[in-house]
Amino acid sequence: MNFSNHIYSAMKLHTLIITSALSATAFAGEVQQSSCSNCWDGWFAGATFGQFANTDGRVQGDSGEGDLNLYALSVGRNLDKQLLGCDLAAYVEAGLLETNYGPIDIDVIPFTFNLKAERELFAGINGYVSAGAGYAFSRVSMGSMSYGDGGIYGQGSIGLSYDINENVEIFGGARYIVLDEVDFGIPSADADNNVGYEVGLRYNF
Numbered sequence: 248m249n250f251s252n253h254i255y256s257a258m259k260l261h262t263l264i265i266t267s268a269l270s271a272t273a274f275a276g277e278v279q280q281s282s283c284s285n286c287w288d289g290w291f292a293g294a295t296f297g298q299f300a301n302t303d304g305r306v307q308g309d310s311g312e313g314d315l316n317l318y319a320l321s322v323g324r325n326l327d328k329q330l331l332g333c334d335l336a337a338y339v340e341a342g343l344l345e346t347n348y349g350p351i352d353i354d355v356i357p358f359t360f361n362l363k364a365e366r367e368l369f370a371g372i373n374g375y376v377s378a379g380a381g382y383a384f385s386r387v388s389m390g391s392m393s394y395g396d397g398g399i400y401g402q403g404s405i406g407l408s409y410d411i412n413e414n415v416e417i418f419g420g421a422r423y424i425v426l427d428e429v430d431f432g433i434p435s436a437d438a439d440n441n442v443g444y445e446v447g448l449r450y451n452f
Contacts, residue, residue: 293320295340295446297443299316323339335362336362342357354386373410385398404420418447422445
């Protein structure tokens with residue numbers, strides 16, 4: 248084999264290697280894109296505001312009333328299962344409940360695991376019901392004094408949602424909360440079980 252044949256063979260080998268490498272890269276990119284294109288299918292995230300007006304409470308033995316505000320963020324996934332014709336979903340929620348009785352500020356930070364059942368009623372309007380339980384960290388402060396504790400926390404909601412488009416929905420309804428046997432120390436405070444309203448926005452990926 249002469250020198251020109253060696254050059255020709257080397258060029259063919261070089262071309263074959265480059266072609267194979269480009270094909271492998273394109274295939275790998277296609278596989279990665281196809282495998283991750285549906286990574287977020289079924290997932291959703293949301294934000295909620297709620298208020299429990301004129302909540303009954305007790306601070307250092309004196310009864311009082313105040314508005315309890317709720318701010319919450321949630322993330323979850325549709326379970327692709329149905330119960331009695333309702334679509335089921337599960338989500339976790341982290342929230343902040345805050346109120347004050349005069350000079351005393353009360354903050355409750357609950358973390359809950361929730362299940363939701365939702366069913367379309369008509370024309371993009373859905374009815375939903377959800378329930379969850381978890382743990383709440385609580386703190387009461389007055390001036391330079393503060394005390395924190397925690398306790399079992401539960402909640403339930405019922406209401407309506409509306410699909411603005413295939414990704415975005417708004418919702419509103421009633422929410423019930425219960426915070427079980429939380430000791431705030433001195434100064435001491437507690438709040439009874441409460442029912443209020445909730446409104447929110449949810450994005451479906």
